[in-house]
Amino acid sequence: MRVEQLSVFVENQAGRLVAILEALKQKEISIRALSISETAEFGIVRMILSDPEAGHEALRKAGFTCRTDWIVSAEIPDVPGGLLDSVAKPLADAGVNLKYFYAYIEPKTDRAVAVLKTDDLERADEVLKRRAEG
Amino acid sequence: MIRDPEHEKMSREELEKLQLQRLQEKAAYVYERVPFYRQAFKEKGVAPGDIQSLSDLAKLPFTAKVDFRDNYPFGLMAVPQAEVVRIHSSSGTTGKPIIAPYTKGDIDTWAEIMARVLVTAGVTKEDVLQNAYGYGLFTGGLGFHYGAERVGCSVIPTGGGNTKRQILLLQDLGTTVITCTPSYALIVAEAALDVGVDLRETQLRLGVCGAEPWSEQMRKDIETRVGIKAINIYGLTEVIGPGVSTECPYECGMHIQEDHFLVEIIDPATGEQLPYGSEGELVITTLTKEAQPVIRFRTRDICSLNPEACECGRTFVRMSRITGRSDDMLIVRGVNVFPSQIESVLLEVEGVEPHYLIVVDRQHQFKSDELEVWVEVSEDVFSDELGKMEGLERKLRSEMDSVLGISAKIKLVEPRTIARTEGKAKRVVDRSEL
Numbered sequence: 001m002r003v004e005q006l007s008v009f010v011e012n013q014a015g016r017l018v019a020i021l022e023a024l025k026q027k028e029i030s031i032r033a034l035s036i037s038e039t040a041e042f043g044i045v046r047m048i049l050s051d052p053e054a055g056h057e058a059l060r061k062a063g064f065t066c067r068t069d070w071i072v073s074a075e076i077p078d079v080p081g082g083l084l085d086s087v088a089k090p091l092a093d094a095g096v097n098l099k100y101f102y103a104y105i106e107p108k109t110d111r112a113v114a115v116l117k118t119d120d121l122e123r124a125d126e127v128l129k130r131r132a133e134g
Numbered sequence: 135m136i137r138d139p140e141h142e143k144m145s146r147e148e149l150e151k152l153q154l155q156r157l158q159e160k161a162a163y164v165y166e167r168v169p170f171y172r173q174a175f176k177e178k179g180v181a182p183g184d185i186q187s188l189s190d191l192a193k194l195p196f197t198a199k200v201d202f203r204d205n206y207p208f209g210l211m212a213v214p215q216a217e218v219v220r221i222h223s224s225s226g227t228t229g230k231p232i233i234a235p236y237t238k239g240d241i242d243t244w245a246e247i248m249a250r251v252l253v254t255a256g257v258t259k260e261d262v263l264q265n266a267y268g269y270g271l272f273t274g275g276l277g278f279h280y281g282a283e284r285v286g287c288s289v290i291p292t293g294g295g296n297t298k299r300q301i302l303l304l305q306d307l308g309t310t311v312i313t314c315t316p317s318y319a320l321i322v323a324e325a326a327l328d329v330g331v332d333l334r335e336t337q338l339r340l341g342v343c344g345a346e347p348w349s350e351q352m353r354k355d356i357e358t359r360v361g362i363k364a365i366n367i368y369g370l371t372e373v374i375g376p377g378v379s380t381e382c383p384y385e386c387g388m389h390i391q392e393d394h395f396l397v398e399i400i401d402p403a404t405g406e407q408l409p410y411g412s413e414g415e416l417v418i419t420t421l422t423k424e425a426q427p428v429i430r431f432r433t434r435d436i437c438s439l440n441p442e443a444c445e446c447g448r449t450f451v452r453m454s455r456i457t458g459r460s461d462d463m464l465i466v467r468g469v470n471v472f473p474s475q476i477e478s479v480l481l482e483v484e485g486v487e488p489h490y491l492i493v494v495d496r497q498h499q500f501k502s503d504e505l506e507v508w509v510e511v512s513e514d515v516f517s518d519e520l521g522k523m524e525g526l527e528r529k530l531r532s533e534m535d536s537v538l539g540i541s542a543k544i545k546l547v548e549p550r551t552i553a554r555t556e557g558k559a560k561r562v563v564d565r566s567e568l
Contacts, residue, residue: 005518007516007517009511009523009546009548011547011548037520039523039524042511042523042547044518044519044520046518064549065513065516066513066516067516067517069518099519099521100519117518117519
């Protein structure tokens with residue numbers, strides 16, 4: 001399945017994350033998942049939001065540089081080997097490479113959901129769809 | 135010690151007579167040989183024959199850095215290529231460097247001028263002189279080298295960098311004089327301490343420092359930490375390279391080699407000549423250069439002139455330290471850097487808007503001037519992948535290095551960090567202001 005992800009550029013400085021979260025709270029946008037990739041100087045904050053478009057607009061208005069990308073998501077069963085068998089191995093077998101990854105619990109189904117960026121969105125989506133069906 | 139008392143102690147009257155004679159000859163020389171000057175003179179309605187007194191200098195047209203760019207590479211040259219034995223260059227405002235050709239006569243004159251200024255600073259043939267100015271296109275390395283050899287010193291041509299080796303040679307070869315930028319003097323002092331060497335306990339007694347502006351405070355720092363007398367020297371590629379002026383041991387202003395360089399101070403806004411003592415832009419006319427003389431070159435350096443007799447006995451007018459620039463050029467580790475160069479690099483990298491800040495560390499103890507460029511991350515270049523952002527940083531850094539000729543740290547920043555000002559953006563900030 002595909003999901004919209006919002007990424008925001010922030011300097012590695014006190015208060016920047018708070019500023020992002022406050023801007024989203026103000027527009028009553030919920031955050032499903034959040035991950036931060038950082039260097040010594042800056043970070044990329046990636047988020048799955050309840051309303052990605054409103055989130056993008058709110059943060060843009062607050063002066064942040066952001067972008068929206070479609071990435072892939074897949075449910076992971078809560079068993080040993082869940083991630084391996086549902087996501088990692090199928091993608092590896094299909095020659096799709098992983099760029100980054102994080103996960104969250106979907107409140108509606110109480111299931112773990114992986115969100116990931118690969119080097120081939122189409123193929124990843126196809127592989128994971130087939131895996132979920134088959 | 136005065137190397138050339140005949141000229142260095144010449145009476146003002148005789149000196150001015152000499153200057154006038156040379157000015158008349160040089161004006162005719164460039165008028166005849168360089169179409170650019172002939173055109174410039176005509177546009178101002180002046181002919182070489184109109185120069186009857188030194189005050190007639192004001193009738194001649196100015197030359198500026200932009201004229202070097204517009205006539206790149208050899209449009210200002212007054213001799214055929216075959217007579218040129220050396221070509222130096224330094225940074226220009228845009229991609230084009232300043233080209234400085236020299237005839238055999240020029241090299242000889244320059245070496246003599248450099249010998250003279252080194253002696254003014256206190257160098258003798260007994261000295262072991264380590265030349266840490268960059269050798270190559272930069273005029274510092276070879277300029278000092280030829281001058282020092284002419285004085286008769288034992289010259290160690292280390293050039294810049296390789297600081298550990300410099301410290302080793304300095305100790306083992308008994309270096310007594312170091313010629314380098316003031317910031318490098320502090321780098322060497324710090325690096326020496328790191329390896330347990332106190333430069334104050336070596337034979338080092340004198341530094342001849344220039345190629346970048348430095349303050350009295352920095353001089354005191356250098357003199358204290360390195361245990362040397364630190365003498366100021368001034369010059370610029372468009373005129374000759376180093377050697378235009380130097381301090382004598384009394385450290386009260388830099389004596390300008392006035393038999394070779396005719397100087398004026400002007401109001402940078404109006405071009406009017408200002409009297410001695412006024413602060414303004416230094417303008418230089420070369421009286422003895424053959425390959426590429428320059429008429430009334432606007433240096434953009436701000437200083438004042440002091441004509442009073444000096445205790446050392448020299449009658450050459452003294453210029454104060456350079457107190458500022460009348461343009462936006464920076465000098466970082468001895469290299470000229472223009473914000474416009476940085477802008478051109480940013481524009482080349484696709485999608486990078488030229489919203490940037492140049493952060494300079496001035497007179498930071500023990501460190502050279504660092505150059506940091508803060509670049510705003512716009513939507514066009516922002517990627518969700520960290521690797522791509524790091525790649526952007528690397529690409530900017532390598533492009534910047536290759537265009538500027540020195541390494542600059544690149545810091546990617548948020549839009550809000552770059553202040554938006556009305557009108558001309560403040561592009562350069564000192565770190566202490568942040």
